[in-house]
Amino acid sequence: MTLHQAPGTPGSVLTFRPRYDNWIGGEWKAPVEGRYFENPTPVTGEVFTEVARSTAADVDLALDAAHAAAPAWGRTAPAERAAVLGAIADRIEAHLTELAVAEVWDNGKPIREALTADLPLAADHLRYFASAIRAQEGALSQLDEDTVAYHFHEPLGVVGQIIPWNFPLLMAVWKLAPALAAGNAVVLKPAEQTPASVLHLMDLIGDLLPPGVVNVVSGFGVEAGKPLASSPRIAKVAFTGETTTGRLIMQYASQNIIPVTLELGGKSPNVFFEDVAAARDEFYDKALEGFAMFALNQGEVCTCPSRALIQSSVYDSFLGDALERTRAIRQGHPLDTATMIGAQASNDQLEKILSYIEIGRAEGAKLLTGGERVDLGGALSGGYYVAPTVFEGDNGMRIFQEEIFGPVVAVTRFDGFDDAMAIANDTLYGLGAGVWTRDVHRAYRAGRAIQAGRVWTNCYHAYPAHAAFGGYKNSGIGREGHRMVLDHYQQTKNLLVSY
Numbered sequence: 001m002t003l004h005q006a007p008g009t010p011g012s013v014l015t016f017r018p019r020y021d022n023w024i025g026g027e028w029k030a031p032v033e034g035r036y037f038e039n040p041t042p043v044t045g046e047v048f049t050e051v052a053r054s055t056a057a058d059v060d061l062a063l064d065a066a067h068a069a070a071p072a073w074g075r076t077a078p079a080e081r082a083a084v085l086g087a088i089a090d091r092i093e094a095h096l097t098e099l100a101v102a103e104v105w106d107n108g109k110p111i112r113e114a115l116t117a118d119l120p121l122a123a124d125h126l127r128y129f130a131s132a133i134r135a136q137e138g139a140l141s142q143l144d145e146d147t148v149a150y151h152f153h154e155p156l157g158v159v160g161q162i163i164p165w166n167f168p169l170l171m172a173v174w175k176l177a178p179a180l181a182a183g184n185a186v187v188l189k190p191a192e193q194t195p196a197s198v199l200h201l202m203d204l205i206g207d208l209l210p211p212g213v214v215n216v217v218s219g220f221g222v223e224a225g226k227p228l229a230s231s232p233r234i235a236k237v238a239f240t241g242e243t244t245t246g247r248l249i250m251q252y253a254s255q256n257i258i259p260v261t262l263e264l265g266g267k268s269p270n271v272f273f274e275d276v277a278a279a280r281d282e283f284y285d286k287a288l289e290g291f292a293m294f295a296l297n298q299g300e301v302c303t304c305p306s307r308a309l310i311q312s313s314v315y316d317s318f319l320g321d322a323l324e325r326t327r328a329i330r331q332g333h334p335l336d337t338a339t340m341i342g343a344q345a346s347n348d349q350l351e352k353i354l355s356y357i358e359i360g361r362a363e364g365a366k367l368l369t370g371g372e373r374v375d376l377g378g379a380l381s382g383g384y385y386v387a388p389t390v391f392e393g394d395n396g397m398r399i400f401q402e403e404i405f406g407p408v409v410a411v412t413r414f415d416g417f418d419d420a421m422a423i424a425n426d427t428l429y430g431l432g433a434g435v436w437t438r439d440v441h442r443a444y445r446a447g448r449a450i451q452a453g454r455v456w457t458n459c460y461h462a463y464p465a466h467a468a469f470g471g472y473k474n475s476g477i478g479r480e481g482h483r484m485v486l487d488h489y490q491q492t493k494n495l496l497v498s499y
C-alpha cells in the first residue's frame, strides 16, 4: 500500500523549497558566490530542488555566527540545553511522516526504515544526551590536608561536523546531540548527495535554537568540507565517511592540533556457527533474517554485514535457506510501506555497485542471486535500483576486502572456531560484526576475538543511544553513542587549589 505522495504533489505531507540557501546565524543566507547545484531524487532520478554550492567564504560566515553564539550557549545550565534537545526531539516526532518522506526523497531508502528506525532513533539520541548532560558530574580530589583538585567540564567552543549520505538525518542528529548537550556551537556540512532532508529539518527546528548555535553549510567535499575541516577556527572536527577521506581530515586537523572523531568504512563479517541449524525454529529464522540484513538500507550502511561466514557442516542447507530469504526481500517504490529495499542514494553509487558486481564475476566469484540493476517501470525507471546480490567466493577476493556499500554480500565457508576468527579478522576494517550461535560460551569467545568496535550476538543492526559505537583499525577513531561521547566534545579543566 502506498500511503504517501511524492513531495510537492497534491496530498503530500511535504513540499521542499525549490532552492535551499545555507542556514547561518538562525536564517537562510544565499551563498556568497551565488552558485547552486541540482539535487536529484534517487527514487526517480529527477531533480527536485537546488542547493547552495558553498565555498570557504560561506564556511567563514557560518564560523562567525557560531563564534558569536558559542560563549553564551556554553554558559547555559545543562538543564536549559537539555530542554532544547528535548524540544527538538518532540518536534521531530510531531513531524515524523513529513521528515520520513523528506529522507526517502533525498536518499532513496524505504519509508518504513525512516519511520520505524532512523527518526525514532534520532529523537532518542537527543533525549539520551539531554539526560546524560544533566547527569554528568564533576570531580574533586583532596591531595593533602590543604590542597584540592577540581575537575571541570568545559565546552570546546565551535566544532565542525561533516556527514555522509546514507543516513542523512540520523547522522546529523548523532553528531549534533552530544555536541550541543556539551555546550558547543556547530557548523555542519551535509553530504552533497543528500542535503535536502537536513536543510528541511532546519526549517522545522530552527526556531528552537539560539541563532548561530547550529549552522548548516551545504556543498561539495573539497569546496566546502575542506575549508571547514582545515579551519583554525574550529576546536574539533567530527567526520563520518570514507576511510580515504578520513585520512585527509586527520591531516587537516593535525595542522591545528585539534581532536578528530572519525567514523569510517567497514567490511563486517557475519559468522554463522553450525549449531544455528540445530533446529528449524524461531532462532533459525532470526539467523536467516540476520543474513538478509546485508540489504538493509540498500546495503549503504557502514556496518553492512557484507561478508557472511558459514560453517562447512551446514553450509549448503543454510545458504539455500538464506538465498530463499534474500529473494523474498521486497523491492519497490520507496514510499510504499511494504517496500523493504529502495533506491541507491546516487547514480555514482549505483555505478560503483554495478562495477563491483563485474569485479566479482571477473575474479571468479560465483553469482548466486541478483547481480543486476532493476527497472521498476513507470516513473521509477530512472531511479537507482539494484537487486539484492549474493556471491560465493574466497576472502582474498576484492569483493570480500573492499567496501562496496550496496546490497551485495560475499559468502564463504569455515571449518572450526579459529578458522572463523582468522577469516573474520582478515580485513583492514573493524567496525561491526555478527555472531550467530546457540552456545553462550562460543558467543562470548567470538565476541571477544573479533577485532571490531561493535559485535552483535544473535542480532544485527541495532543502534541504541547508550551503546558506544565506533571502529577498530581503519574504521575510525572515537565513538558515537554512549555518554562517553560528551568527553569527546569537552575540555577538562583542572583547578588545583591550595587553601
Ligand code: NAD
Pocket (backbone or CB within 6 Å): 162, 163, 164, 165, 166, 189, 190, 191, 192, 219, 220, 221, 222, 224, 225, 226, 229, 240, 241, 242, 243, 245, 246, 248, 249, 262, 263, 264, 265, 266, 301, 302, 303, 403, 405, 431, 471, 475, 476
Ligand atoms: P565521503 O568520504 O565521500 O564523504 C563524506 C563527507 O565528507 C561528505 O559530506 C563529503 O562532502 C565530505 N568530504 C569529501 N571530501 C572531503 C574533503 N577533502 N574534506 C572535507 N570533507 C570532505 O563518504 P560518503 O561516500 O559520503 O559516505 C560513505 C562512507 O561513509 C562509507 O565508507 C561508509 O562506510 C562511511 N560511513 C561510516 C559510518 C560510521 O559510523 N563508521 C556511518 C555511515 C557511513
